Amino acid sequence: MFVITFASTEEAMDASDTLAAASVRFRTMPTPLAISAGCGIALRLDGDDALVRRAWDALGRPRSAGITFHRACEGGFEPWMPQETSEDMAIG
Amino acid sequence: MIYLDNAATTKTKPPAVIEAVTAALTQFGDAGRGAYGASLDAGLTIHRTRKAIAQLLDAPSPSRVAFAANVTEALNAVIEGLLSAGDHAITTAASHNSVLRPLYRKQERGIELSIVPIAPDGSLDYDAFDAAFRPHTKLAVVTHASNVTGDGYDAARMASIAHAHGAFLVLDAAQTAGARPISMTDEAIDVLCFTGHKSLYGPQGTGGLCVAEGVEIPPFKVGGTGFASYDHQQPARMPESLEAGTQNAHGIAGLGAGVDYVATRGVAAIEREVSAMTARLEEGLAALPGVKIRGGHGGAFRCGIVAFTLGERDSSQVVDELAQDFGLCARAGAHCAPLMHEALGTVEQGVVRFSLSSFTTDEEIDAALDAVSAIARRG
Numbered sequence: 001m002f003v004i005t006f007a008s009t010e011e012a013m014d015a016s017d018t019l020a021a022a023s024v025r026f027r028t029m030p031t032p033l034a035i036s037a038g039c040g041i042a043l044r045l046d047g048d049d050a051l052v053r054r055a056w057d058a059l060g061r062p063r064s065a066g067i068t069f070h071r072a073c074e075g076g077f078e079p080w081m082p083q084e085t086s087e088d089m090a091i092g
Numbered sequence: 093m094i095y096l097d098n099a100a101t102t103k104t105k106p107p108a109v110i111e112a113v114t115a116a117l118t119q120f121g122d123a124g125r126g127a128y129g130a131s132l133d134a135g136l137t138i139h140r141t142r143k144a145i146a147q148l149l150d151a152p153s154p155s156r157v158a159f160a161a162n163v164t165e166a167l168n169a170v171i172e173g174l175l176s177a178g179d180h181a182i183t184t185a186a187s188h189n190s191v192l193r194p195l196y197r198k199q200e201r202g203i204e205l206s207i208v209p210i211a212p213d214g215s216l217d218y219d220a221f222d223a224a225f226r227p228h229t230k231l232a233v234v235t236h237a238s239n240v241t242g243d244g245y246d247a248a249r250m251a252s253i254a255h256a257h258g259a260f261l262v263l264d265a266a267q268t269a270g271a272r273p274i275s276m277t278d279e280a281i282d283v284l285c286f287t288g289h290k291s292l293y294g295p296q297g298t299g300g301l302c303v304a305e306g307v308e309i310p311p312f313k314v315g316g317t318g319f320a321s322y323d324h325q326q327p328a329r330m331p332e333s334l335e336a337g338t339q340n341a342h343g344i345a346g347l348g349a350g351v352d353y354v355a356t357r358g359v360a361a362i363e364r365e366v367s368a369m370t371a372r373l374e375e376g377l378a379a380l381p382g383v384k385i386r387g388g389h390g391g392a393f394r395c396g397i398v399a400f401t402l403g404e405r406d407s408s409q410v411v412d413e414l415a416q417d418f419g420l421c422a423r424a425g426a427h428c429a430p431l432m433h434e435a436l437g438t439v440e441q442g443v444v445r446f447s448l449s450s451f452t453t454d455e456e457i458d459a460a461l462d463a464v465s466a467i468a469r470r471g
Contacts, residue, residue, distance in 0.1 A: 008332050009124035009318050010155055013139035016132070028127040039319040041127050041135075 002052045002080060004059075005031055006039040007066040015043060015059055015067065022058035024051065034076035053082050094420040094456045094463075099239050099267060099397055099447030101289045101296060103421075106353040109293055109346045116345035123341050124318030134341040141348035142331065148355055149265075149284060150275035151302035158334035159300040159344060163266045163287035164190040166301040169334060170262050170283050171195060171233060173309040177202025179230040182259075184221070185210040185431035186238040186245065191264055192431070195233065204228075210435040214243035215390030221250060225257035231282075232259055236274075237267040240432045240443060241387025242370070242397030244268065248279040249392075255280065260307060266290060267395050270354045272363045282307050291362075291449070292354060294347030297340050303330060311336065362450045366396040369448055369457055374398045376461040377446075380468045386436050386443050396448035399436075402468060407442035410467060414444075418463035422446050 004026075006012040012028075019026050024045070031042040045052055052069065059067055063081075070077040095103045116137065121130030123138050142154040151157055160166040171194040175181055181203055183191055199205045206224045210216055221232075232254045237244040251261040260282040268274060269284070270291030276284050281304065288298025303309060314326040315336035327333050354362065377383050382403040388394055402410050411424035425442040426433055433439045446460060 008327060008329060009135060010139060010142070010331055013135045014154070016136060017139065028132055030127045039124075040321075041124065041132075041319075 001072040002045040002047075002055075003029070003032065003035065003070045003072070003077060004043040004045070004055065005035055005068050005070065006041070009039055009041060011066055012039050012041040012043070018058055019043065019055055022054065024055045024058055026055070032077065035070055049082075052080065056082055094418070094459050096446040096448065096452070096456070096460060097421050097423050098290065098449035098452070099395075099445065100423055102291065102293050102449045102451070104449065104451040105293050105295075105346075106350060108349040108353060109295070112349035113295055113342055113346040116342040120341050120345070122318075122338055125338075137345045137348060138339055138341055141344050141351065144348055144351040144355065145286070145300070146302065148351055148359070149269065149286070149302055150277045151284070152277070152305045156303045156305065156330055157300060158303070158331040159298065159339055160334075161297055161340065162289075162299040163264065163285050164299075166285040166299055167191055167233070167262075167264060168194050169312055170285065170301060170309060171198060172312040174231055174260065174262075175203050176230075178228065180204040180206065180226045180228045182206045182208065182221070182224045182229060182232040182234075184208045184216055184234050184245070185435050186214075186216070186235045186240075186243065187233070187429070187431065188235060188239055188264065188266065189428040189430070190266070191233050191235065207431065210238075210243075210432060211390060212435060212437060213390035214238060214241045214387030214435075216245050218246070218249055218253065222253045225253070225259060229254075229257055229259045231262055233262040233264065235264045235267070237271075237391070237393070237395040237397075238387065238429065238432055239267050239397070240427045240429045240436070240445065241390075241399045242267070242395040242447075243387050243389075243391030244272075244393035244395060246392040247274070247281055251280040251282070254282075267397070270351070270359060270362075271366065271395055272393065273359045276302055276304065283309070288343065288347040288350065292347060293350035293449075295343045298343040298347040301334070309334060313337075357450065366448050366450060366452070367394070369452055369454065370394065370396045370398060372454075373446060373448070373457050373460065376457070377464060380461075380465050382468050383464065386438060396452075398446045399443040400446075401438060401441055401443055402464070404441065407438075407444045410444050413467050414463055418459070418466070420460060420463050
């Protein structure tokens, strides 16, 4: 399970619309207290890395502190960032 | 009823606006306060209305659109936030009290204020506007179109002048947002303040401001935002930096439907239709005995407003007769724009103001002309 957190409500709403338009399945949830985040609304992705990668692409491959991806792990969550591919390096 | 007071508020709303508000009242929770359906419905509606407004007004991005209770609150937020003691500000005599009073209050608190005159024909001398700027001018707050005469002023030209002096251009678009095409980007407007309940056909209690990138407005109202609860400071980023407290999501839902209506009809098409009816109304009025048209032809463009006096008669008396005998709704008096009346020479008498919308019909124009004709003949 993965969670996307945001710096503001507006960012969360924008991401909701963007992921819905990209046919990425998600649901909203209150931001887990284990994650330090600005906005109280988080998006939950139940799937594998491929799904999360699609979400990451749809949201413009964020690397800033605003939109942050987290992977559920034992004891809580850990930050998630896709492994860099040669394509990412070329674009980045 | 013949409703010709659309510059005050548009009484006839698109059915979709009423439906949107009704649906919101039955469905919405509090936006940004929960992750459940009812809260998200409100939050997504607010977000989508931001997008629609940003698109309509060609604002930098949806996140640079902040909602307010009305254009007055938006203007107050800008004036309060951007001006400090020692700054200089400029406005024109066409300004509404929603601009004048906040500036007067700031003047009492140490800003310097220059008011550029308007000529009796409603025109603005742009050289005089340019000459008003000083090294410490922080911003010019100007009306896009007079709520008294409909005379419109060249925002792009004023922005260019302001920027040449290192100042911001703040545009009061109360009479123009939705009534004529506006591009914040192309016209280089720094802050555009709009109301939702006039030519955007939304409910009263809606409005806001669009802020260019690089312009940061400290909030004058701080409070809950639904996130960052442990921070003592209001969030620094728009839009939430300027949106403390529960938003008027019901009203914003209606505003979104109104913006959709305008965008679908096409702002330019609405402007053409209203302009044609305005011209016909004015032509008909001008031909009536004792009627003197006030302003309307001095600006860079003209909104759907016709202001006139009837002989020496008190405008309030004329409007009262129009309402009582003909069921015609119009506004009289000073219209919250005292300096415009000084420019027009109508301080004592006021003016009768007819103002149109995209829902005004030719039959209403004909009926208005018949009504004024009848009153004019009474002497």
